[in-house]
Amino acid sequence: MSETITLEVLRYHPETDSEPHFRSYTVPYKDEWVVLDALNHIKDNLDATLSYRWSCHMAVCGSCGMMINNEPKLSCHAFLRDYRGGVIRVEPLDHFPIERDLVIVMDSFMDKLSGVKPYLIPKEDRPLAEGEYLQSPAELNTFHRYTQCINCVLCYAACPQIGLNEDFVGPAALALAHRYNLDSRDGGRDARAEVVASNEGVWECTFVGACSQVCPKQVDPAAAIQQIKISASVDWLKNLLTPGGYR
Amino acid sequence: MSRRPYVRKVERSWWLRRPRYVLYMIRELTSLFVGLYCALLVVGLVRLAQGPAPWDGFVAAFSSPLGVAVQLLCLVFAIYHSVTWFALTPKAMPLMMKGEPVPGAVIVGAHYVAWAAVSAIVLIGAGV
Numbered sequence: 001m002s003e004t005i006t007l008e009v010l011r012y013h014p015e016t017d018s019e020p021h022f023r024s025y026t027v028p029y030k031d032e033w034v035v036l037d038a039l040n041h042i043k044d045n046l047d048a049t050l051s052y053r054w055s056c057h058m059a060v061c062g063s064c065g066m067m068i069n070n071e072p073k074l075s076c077h078a079f080l081r082d083y084r085g086g087v088i089r090v091e092p093l094d095h096f097p098i099e100r101d102l103v104i105v106m107d108s109f110m111d112k113l114s115g116v117k118p119y120l121i122p123k124e125d126r127p128l129a130e131g132e133y134l135q136s137p138a139e140l141n142t143f144h145r146y147t148q149c150i151n152c153v154l155c156y157a158a159c160p161q162i163g164l165n166e167d168f169v170g171p172a173a174l175a176l177a178h179r180y181n182l183d184s185r186d187g188g189r190d191a192r193a194e195v196v197a198s199n200e201g202v203w204e205c206t207f208v209g210a211c212s213q214v215c216p217k218q219v220d221p222a223a224a225i226q227q228i229k230i231s232a233s234v235d236w237l238k239n240l241l242t243p244g245g246y247r
Numbered sequence: 248m249s250r251r252p253y254v255r256k257v258e259r260s261w262w263l264r265r266p267r268y269v270l271y272m273i274r275e276l277t278s279l280f281v282g283l284y285c286a287l288l289v290v291g292l293v294r295l296a297q298g299p300a301p302w303d304g305f306v307a308a309f310s311s312p313l314g315v316a317v318q319l320l321c322l323v324f325a326i327y328h329s330v331t332w333f334a335l336t337p338k339a340m341p342l343m344m345k346g347e348p349v350p351g352a353v354i355v356g357a358h359y360v361a362w363a364a365v366s367a368i369v370l371i372g373a374g375v
Contacts, residue, residue: 013252014249014250014251014252015249016344019253020255022251049307057363070264070265097254097255098252098253098254098255099252101249105252115314126339132369137346138343138345138346141343141348142343143359160257160268160271163257163261164257164261171286206275207273207335208267208268209267209271209272209335209338210265210267210268210271210302212338213267220338221337222338223337223339223341226335226339227338227339227341229339230339230340241275
């Protein structure tokens with residue numbers, strides 16, 4: 001008999017279930033399979049009612065994040081061979097409401113993301129005829145890593161502060177705010193500060209560092225947040241020392 | 248089909264769920280001991296200001312087995328606090344040189360060098 005592996009998957013159908021429950025599935029074990037392949041096998045062959053999000057299968061789209069043995073991971077990035085001989089427990093990402101099975105409700109994240117104005121706000125309007133905004137490789141280097149975020153929200157599932165205070169803006173959104181604040185073409189730092197430097201912004205972060213540990217793209221949101229704390233403190237001090245400047 | 252999103256409650260024991268959370272909570276706990284030692288030093292200053300007899304009493308209490316045990320406990324937590332903080336400094340204080348990031352190990356190493364230098368100055372100043 002060929003080798004198999006067991007997945008315990010958290011199921012929740014709002015029409016029939018009062019609360020989520022685990023259901024076990026035994027699937028073929030293959031060295032090259034990831035957890036997402038196993039879920040696809042379940043969906044295609046064992047239980048067509050299983051719901052989950054996925055798209056690219058190559059750690060680019062950011063839609064297949066799940067708790068896999070209690071760790072937030074992209075299911076396309078978690079090989080069965082790393083769990084060989086054990087049971088794989090698959091749950092929806094922590095700290096988000098469950099819409100259905102492994103699908104989470106991520107409206108709160110979308111609101112937080114748009115709240116930090118994650119787009120270029122030019123310092124001054126410039127006529128098109130003046131040409132493009134130039135940027136040197138060194139200037140790009142200052143923020144390049146923060147552009148790698150794929151909005152997979154693994155960092156929100158890893159961050160205990162998100163679990164304790166749902167209003168916390170959170171790692172990915174703050175890292176993206178920092179990405180634009182650092183951009184030499186951008187002038188929107190003050191416009192973002194109202195959200196970013198608020199109590200629910202960077203100051204809700206206690207530097208657990210879990211966000212950076214689980215990030216599949218090495219974005220390092222924890223670093224971004226600490227840097228914002230320092231620049232926000234400097235801004236506050238400057239305001240305090242400027243006559244009539246304190247708001 | 249009706250929507251009825253299910254919200255999972257965060258348990259009070261959330262920090263026991265993962266080793267990284269436990270280590271984080273220990274780091275948070277260390278601040279109490281660092282604070283305690285600072286408070287003891289303030290008490291020492293007050294005693295010093297009150298004259299020789301109260302100061303001698305303070306020194307005697309600090310040198311007693313219980314006093315030494317409390318200071319050792321504070322030292323252990325202060326070291327854990329410092330080491331974990333130094334490990335995080337490259338995130339909070341990234342440096343760029345000639346358009347390239349300075350390696351984290353260099354930033355962490357500089358903190359240890361500064362720590363050693365300040366300690367040496369204090370020890371020399373104290374005549375040790």
